[in-house]
Amino acid sequence: MLNELIKTTVRKLCALAGIQIVPLTKHQKELMGNDANLRYRHFCIQDAITMQRGQITLKEARFLGQLVSNLETKGPIIEIGTLFGWSTRIICLFMDNGRELITVDNYSWNPFGLPPDMHFETTRTVLKDEISSGQPQLMKMSNTEFYNIYSGLSPALIFIDADHEYEAVKMDIEGAKKLGAKIICGHDYDERRCPGVVKAVDEYGGPKRLVGSLWVL
Ligand SMILES: C[S@@+](CC[C@H](N)C(=O)[O-])C[C@H]1O[C@@H](n2cnc3c(N)ncnc32)[C@H](O)[C@@H]1O
Structure with missing residues (x-):
């Protein structure tokens, strides 16, 4: 006591x-x-x-890379949840030249407790080579704001890895559907650590493919 x-x-x-x-x-x-x-x-x-906390594993990264390199439709790739840009860099490595990549984060969480502005600056520095070659575009905003303002082409793929609570993941899946995303995938389909992700994904039919905890609807 x-x-x-x-x-x-x-x-x-x-x-x-x-x-x-x-x-x-x-x-x-x-x-x-x-x-x-x-x-x-x-x-x-x-x-x-x-950097073990919150990021995709190597096995999941390979799978995400495959999904990205096998894309057959036009349209940007959208990532919801940038953190420090690890999964963003994987997407950059595997995507076609000329494809757009938008990565969205409100910088509300990181495992080191960095304040949001410092978190954002750190991520921008990690991704500086990619940004100077044209992609990704970093958007500092919440998922909700992004779904409300986005007016571009339907995304070829959306990767959901932000807030892992049930309501939030459901909102991400709804947002992805509203934008007409061809492939909807995400991270942390893991009953023990992230029951909210499992519940939300299962409500939309469950994962068609699952590697580690990386799910594809
Ligand atoms: C698990 S981390 C992302 C990990 C990253 N995809 C990777 O594998 O390297 C989750 C990120 O989502 C962000 N986030 C949490 N809630 C959010 C929201 N409502 N809108 C946008 N970003 C959010 C956090 O700031 C954090 O950077």
């Missing part, structure tokens, strides 16, 4: 000072116990380099 109170107070004070405390995992605590040289910052650096 007292422990919890101390933790909450420290967290609040840190938040006021602009510091975010991310608890170590059990495994990280064990490693720290076994190695006197390990510091908290080492785990932060490791997290930043390995």
Whole structure:
């Protein structure tokens, strides 16, 4: 009880000072116990380099690449949920020259707690080579805003990987249908971690294809 109170107070004070405390995992605590040289910052650096949280795996990336390189229809590719541009770069690597790629994010979440403007700047820097070659176009806005303002060609493919709550995914699928997307796919079809994604995707007939947790309607 007292422990919890101390933790909450420290967290609040840190938040006021602009510091975010991310608890170590059990495994990280064990490693720290076994190695006197390990510091908290080492785990932060490791997290930043390995970027395991929130991004598609290599196997899923290969599958996404296949979907993109096999596109037969005209129209842009839309990605909902850019984060730091990992899946965006996969799409860039596999898409035809001349195809448009629009990636949408409101920069509301990232695993390091970077503030939205810094998150956006970081992603823009990660993608600077691609952006200077013409694609992708980064749109800093919510999925809802995007579906309301978009007036271009029907997308050849929409990749949904933003808010994983049921209502949000349902809204993304509806948005994709409204725009006439030929292929609707997304990430995190995983009952344990993201039940909302599974529920929403199942309501639209379930995945026709599933690799890892990357689903295609
Ligand atoms: C799981 S990450 C995307 C990972 C990325 N596709 C990848 O594999 O590298 C989810 C992203 O969706 C964004 N997001 C969350 N809710 C959103 C919303 N309503 N509209 C737009 N973006 C949103 C977050 O800011 C975050 O960057």
